[in-house]
Amino acid sequence: DLEALEHEGREYIFQLDKAMGARKNRASLSEWDYTSNITKENEEKWIQIRLELSQQEKKAWEETKMYRWQEFQDFTLRRMFKKYSQLGVSALPDDKYKQLMRSVSGMESNYATAKICDFKDPTKCNLALEPDITELFAKSQDPEELKHLWVQWHKEAGSKARHNFTEYVNLYNEAAKLNDFKDVADWWQSEYEVDDFEQQLAKLWEDVKPLYQQLHAYVRKRLRDKYGDHVVSAKGPIPAHLLGNMWAQTWSNIEPFTRPYPDKKEIDVTQTMKEQNFTALKMFQMSDEFFRSLNLTAMPEKFWKNSIIEKPTDREIVCHASAWDFYDGEDFRIKQCTSVDNEYFETTHHEMGHIQYFLQIKMCTAIDSQQFRTVHHEMGHVQYYLQYKHQPFQFREGANPGFHEAVGDTIALSVSSPKHLRRVGLSTGDAEDEQTEINQLYKMGIDKIVFLPFAYTLDMFRYGVFRGSTPPEDYNCHYWRLREMLQGVEPPINRTEEDFDAAAKYHVSANVEYARYYVSFIIQFQFHRALCQLAGEYVPEDLNKKLVDCDIYQSVAAGNALSNMLKMGSSKPWPDAMEALTGQRQMKADGLLEYFRPLQEWLTAENQRTGEYIGWEPSKTQYC
Ligand SMILES: C=C(C[SeH])C(=O)N1CCC[C@H]1C(=O)O
Numbered sequence: 345d346l347e348a349l350e351h352e353g354r355e356y357i358f359q360l361d362k363a364m365g366a367r368k369n370r371a372s373l374s375e376w377d378y379t380s381n382i383t384k385e386n387e388e389k390w391i392q393i394r395l396e397l398s399q400q401e402k403k404a405w406e407e408t409k410m411y412r413w414q415e416f417q418d419f420t421l422r423r424m425f426k427k428y429s430q431l432g433v434s435a436l437p438d439d440k441y442k443q444l445m446r447s448v449s450g451m452e453s454n455y456a457t458a459k460i461c462d463f464k465d466p467t468k469c470n471l472a473l474e475p476d477i478t479e480l481f482a483k484s485q486d487p488e489e490l491k492h493l494w495v496q497w498h499k500e501a502g503s504k505a506r507h508n509f510t511e512y513v514n515l516y517n518e519a520a521k522l523n524d525f526k527d528v529a530d531w532w533q534s535e536y537e538v539d540d541f542e543q544q545l546a547k548l549w550e551d552v553k554p555l556y557q558q559l560h561a562y563v564r565k566r567l568r569d570k571y572g573d574h575v576v577s578a579k580g581p582i583p584a585h586l587l588g589n590m591w592a593q594t595w596s597n598i599e600p601f602t603r604p605y606p607d608k609k610e611i612d613v614t615q616t617m618k619e620q621n622f623t624a625l626k627m628f629q630m631s632d633e634f635f636r637s638l639n640l641t642a643m644p645e646k647f648w649k650n651s652i653i654e655k656p657t658d659r660e661i662v663c664h665a666s667a668w669d670f671y672d673g674e675d676f677r678i679k680q681c682t683s684v685d686n687e688y689f690e691t692t693h694h695e696m697g698h699i700q701y702f703l704q705i706k707m708c709t710a711i712d713s714q715q716f717r718t719v720h721h722e723m724g725h726v727q728y729y730l731q732y733k734h735q736p737f738q739f740r741e742g743a744n745p746g747f748h749e750a751v752g753d754t755i756a757l758s759v760s761s762p763k764h765l766r767r768v769g770l771s772t773g774d775a776e777d778e779q780t781e782i783n784q785l786y787k788m789g790i791d792k793i794v795f796l797p798f799a800y801t802l803d804m805f806r807y808g809v810f811r812g813s814t815p816p817e818d819y820n821c822h823y824w825r826l827r828e829m830l831q832g833v834e835p836p837i838n839r840t841e842e843d844f845d846a847a848a849k850y851h852v853s854a855n856v857e858y859a860r861y862y863v864s865f866i867i868q869f870q871f872h873r874a875l876c877q878l879a880g881e882y883v884p885e886d887l888n889k890k891l892v893d894c895d896i897y898q899s900v901a902a903g904n905a906l907s908n909m910l911k912m913g914s915s916k917p918w919p920d921a922m923e924a925l926t927g928q929r930q931m932k933a934d935g936l937l938e939y940f941r942p943l944q945e946w947l948t949a950e951n952q953r954t955g956e957y958i959g960w961e962p963s964k965t966q967y968c
């Protein structure tokens with residue numbers, strides 16, 4: 345009878361889950377070995393192990409199909425069977441599976457090892473993205489130098505990936521169809537368990553677009569004032585190489601010379617951290633301490649022992665920051681790039697003297713607030729792993745991919761508040777006045793608001809590619825059409841289909857879905873608002889308890905609510921997790937818009953005062 349069958353199903357699935365845990369542990373260890381020492385030999389080992397594991401997954405999948413799990417009474421049991429009934433890329437025949445893995449690892453290693461020549465010294469041709477190009481791009485205010493760095497990087501990391509990318513699209517789409525999806529776009533969106541995901545993304549963009557347009561207009565004016573109207577037009581898109589970031593996804597690096605009140609004391613965390621001899625180690629310790637202050641879990645010993653945060657000089661590694669769960673309940677790591685330079689050498693030895701297990705900690709680029717945000721971002725991933733490590737392996741993931749990206753950033757919203765920076769001695773700024781608050785909101789806005797159209801573009805582009813509505817001969821043209829339409833940016837020089845600029849972004853070369861960050865940058869404000877209310881730090885309409893100045897540090901009430909949501913992992917559909925923390929069951933832009941309301945009002949008035957054109961006319965550069 346069904347009762348007995350369900351009982352047998354439960355026995356079976358928990359055995360399967362344990363075996364899956366062991367497989368995931370092996371897969372993570374071999375991927376770690378490859379990405380922290382990029383060699384042909386390690387690539388072969390990683391591919392071999394993945395192939396073995398896929399055969400085991402295929403066998404398990406055949407068995408699972410024999411159970412009539414859709415009729416089971418137990419919700420959790422049905423949910424586990426449902427997840428196991430999806431085989432994934434292992435559904436491909438072995439030769440195609442290997443080909444798909446080779447095309448992705450080919451793109452990823454090309455991206456990780458790409459080098460370009462320096463603008464000032466053309467004989468110096470060993471500039472890597474981290475830390476060299478990133479640092480130059482953040483600091484240079486010479487449009488010609490910025491154009492050189494932009495064009496060279498997009499040539500080395502973008503164009504060279506085009507062949508592998510088209511092969512990856514075909515094979516990945518084949519795998520999607522073998523999993524009963526129309527294409528990869530359909531597969532990626534299924535992770536969000538709603539049937540109108542793309543409409544929800546569009547609605548969120550409609551809600552945020554007016555605010556973005558005001559910010560875009562203001563920044564364009566400030567850049568035109570600085571570089572002249574032959575470089576920045578009055579009504580056109582903003583040239584993408586002038587925004588302080590290779591992908592124009594965050595504009596924090598141009599804050600020093602574009603903020604609303606330039607003479608207002610700036611809370612420059614980077615400067616203070618340097619003065620206080622900060623190292624990455626200290627930032628990781630501070631982040632760990634923040635989570636502990638909320639009654640969340642301390643980083644386990646293996647984290648401090650096994651993480652890699654030094655960019656080795658003797659080998660190539662994948663530098664893009666990442667957090668890892670090895671599915672054994674103890675081993676969790678971060679791999680974040682650093683490079684040895686004498687400024688931190690002494691500090692590191694000094695630190696090493698204090699701490700037995702410590703990893704060689706130094707930051708790739710100088711200690712700066714962007715790196716500080718990345719540290720919190722990565723530590724948020726590890727905190728989520730720690731909270732749900734008691735779940736069955738199949739549920740050891742975020743409620744949806746956006747949740748996993750939002751944890752660290754939500755904490756960083758408190759850490760970057762003026763109140764918190766004063767609390768930890770990173771700022772001696774006096775209490776807030778109106779102008780300082782606008783400067784603070786502007787600094788947060790050119791990181792958080794401008795990111796949204798970039799993130800939206802990246803996966804709208806790939807949805808079109810996977811659906812075939814964007815054919816390979818139009819890849820670059822469609823990419824720039826979307827970037828102009830949504831972000832209001834244009835390439836610094838004409839582009840052709842010899843170029844493939846999308847792959848110059850890590851996540852396109854590494855096959856990492858990106859809508860997760862778009863979701864994260866929306867829901868992190870819903871999380872932040874809920875936590876601030878729980879911490880008694882935010883009371884609607886109370887001018888002494890404003891959202892912009894909320895810091896949940898040491899609030900056990902907020903921490904317990906956060907950990908209760910994180911502990912769920914993906915055991916329930918994400919609206920249940922969202923509701924547990926915020927009382928809302930939908931993604932909504934209301935949290936973000938409430939946070940930035942004072943900035944939106946200021947920008948609207950300022951753009952009226954200067955008569956700046958809101959929005960942008962078609963670009964004059966050629967790219968189609
Ligand atoms: C820090 C990470 C590793 Se999950 C990252 O890729 N992020 C974090 C914010 C957006 C996105 C990016 O760098 O493009």
Ligand SMILES: [Zn+2]
Nearest residue numbers: 721725748749
């Ligand atoms: Zn992340």
